[in-house]
Amino acid sequence: MPKKVDHQQRRAEIADTTWRLIAERGIDATTMRAITDALGMANGALKHYFPDKNALVKTAFVRVFDNTNTRIQQRLAGLTGLAALRVFCQEVMPAEDVTELEARVVLPFWQRALADAQLEEVWAEAMAQWRQQLRRILAEGREEGTIRTPVADDALVEQLLAMLNGAQVLAVLGPDETTRETQQAMIESYLDNLGR
Amino acid sequence: MPKKVDHQQRRAEIADTTWRLIAERGIDATTMRAITDALGMANGALKHYFPDKNALVKTAFVRVFDNTNTRIQQRLAGLTGLAALRVFCQEVMPAEDVTELEARVVLPFWQRALADAQLEEVWAEAMAQWRQQLRRILAEGREEGTIRTPVADDALVEQLLAMLNGAQVLAVLGPDETTRETQQAMIESYLDNLGR
Numbered sequence: 001m002p003k004k005v006d007h008q009q010r011r012a013e014i015a016d017t018t019w020r021l022i023a024e025r026g027i028d029a030t031t032m033r034a035i036t037d038a039l040g041m042a043n044g045a046l047k048h049y050f051p052d053k054n055a056l057v058k059t060a061f062v063r064v065f066d067n068t069n070t071r072i073q074q075r076l077a078g079l080t081g082l083a084a085l086r087v088f089c090q091e092v093m094p095a096e097d098v099t100e101l102e103a104r105v106v107l108p109f110w111q112r113a114l115a116d117a118q119l120e121e122v123w124a125e126a127m128a129q130w131r132q133q134l135r136r137i138l139a140e141g142r143e144e145g146t147i148r149t150p151v152a153d154d155a156l157v158e159q160l161l162a163m164l165n166g167a168q169v170l171a172v173l174g175p176d177e178t179t180r181e182t183q184q185a186m187i188e189s190y191l192d193n194l195g196r
Numbered sequence: 197m198p199k200k201v202d203h204q205q206r207r208a209e210i211a212d213t214t215w216r217l218i219a220e221r222g223i224d225a226t227t228m229r230a231i232t233d234a235l236g237m238a239n240g241a242l243k244h245y246f247p248d249k250n251a252l253v254k255t256a257f258v259r260v261f262d263n264t265n266t267r268i269q270q271r272l273a274g275l276t277g278l279a280a281l282r283v284f285c286q287e288v289m290p291a292e293d294v295t296e297l298e299a300r301v302v303l304p305f306w307q308r309a310l311a312d313a314q315l316e317e318v319w320a321e322a323m324a325q326w327r328q329q330l331r332r333i334l335a336e337g338r339e340e341g342t343i344r345t346p347v348a349d350d351a352l353v354e355q356l357l358a359m360l361n362g363a364q365v366l367a368v369l370g371p372d373e374t375t376r377e378t379q380q381a382m383i384e385s386y387l388d389n390l391g392r
Contacts, residue, residue: 177320
């Protein structure tokens with residue numbers, strides 16, 4: 001038992017270190033060596049966790065996705081419909097330090113998923129989970145009357161996912177134009193419209 | 197004079213071949229060798245055009261961006277406001293063969309722009325151009341009465357850019373969920389809302 005716990009804890013430490021290194025230094029500078037140095041591990045030991053660079057990128061993305069979802073869950077307590085949707089958007093949009101760092105992991109993940117079926121599958125599952133969650137929140141909002149737009153929920157889900165993913169690019173590659181305030185105005189005005 | 201024309205024509209051929217190779221085979225498979233093979237050029241001759249891989253990615257992105265804008269301009273003749281906005285979205289959204297191929301160049305470009313100031317600058321200029329164009333189209337739409345939403349134009353510009361960039365990711369990495377029909381429904385319902 002203790003051995004299993006150690007192993008899981010080690011995995012978590014590695015995942016934390018990996019996503020942070022990618023976010024702060026970029027994917028190219030995040031070598032196996034950089035990770036083992038940061039963790040104080042023997043160089044060869046990491047091969048067991050990451051047979052190649054895509055395994056490393058996968059671990060980093062999964063960690064970022066899990067962290068985002070944990071924050072969403074924590075803040076969702078007692079919230080439904082439009083208020084829940086606002087929390088969801090705020091925790092994904094790169095308008096804070098942590099979400100901006102997370103976006104810097106997502107961009108290289110996408111590029112690698114283009115040429116790696118396993119990463120593409122991880123992405124598909126992540127988006128399937130968000131689609132389901134967004135549909136549930138929208139249905140709640142319809143029932144309680146906070147969401148009243150005539151636009152169909154399926155189209156709203158797609159608009160939200162596209163906007164939130166696109167904001168990752170705009171904010172990270174153009175922070176002077178897509179400021180945090182601009183992102184807030186973008187999403188708040190969109191959410192306001194849902195209540196009309 | 198003929199020499200200059202030849203040179204420009206050569207540049208155009210190289211740009212066309214490069215973006216297509218990246219779109220069809222991926223960024224990693226688009227080596228200098230793959231490009232010279234496709235063009236029937238001597239291997240060393242390409243170094244003059246592309247000192248490194250980022251130069252190649254820049255050329256491919258600029259070509260894709262120019263091609264997109266050329267199609268938009270061609271289709272905009274006589275159109276204003278909401279109708280013009282629809283054309284703009286249709287030519288950017290990856291809901292056709294050509295725009296889907298273009299998205300496959302944009303994703304690796306973003307990833308490299310994260311760590312390359314020159315590519316980031318190219319992206320900033322591209323987005324500045326689109327912001328300006330979108331603002332002009334929205335102002336026209338307000339004047340002619342086809343755009344009547346109470347949401348401010350600056351927020352609309354940001355929503356549109358985020359949604360169109362995000363659609364690149366969703367469509368390329370999840371074509372079974374984000375089908376072409378789904379993209380059309382996403383954008384049409386958004387545009388309908390602007391007229392309300």
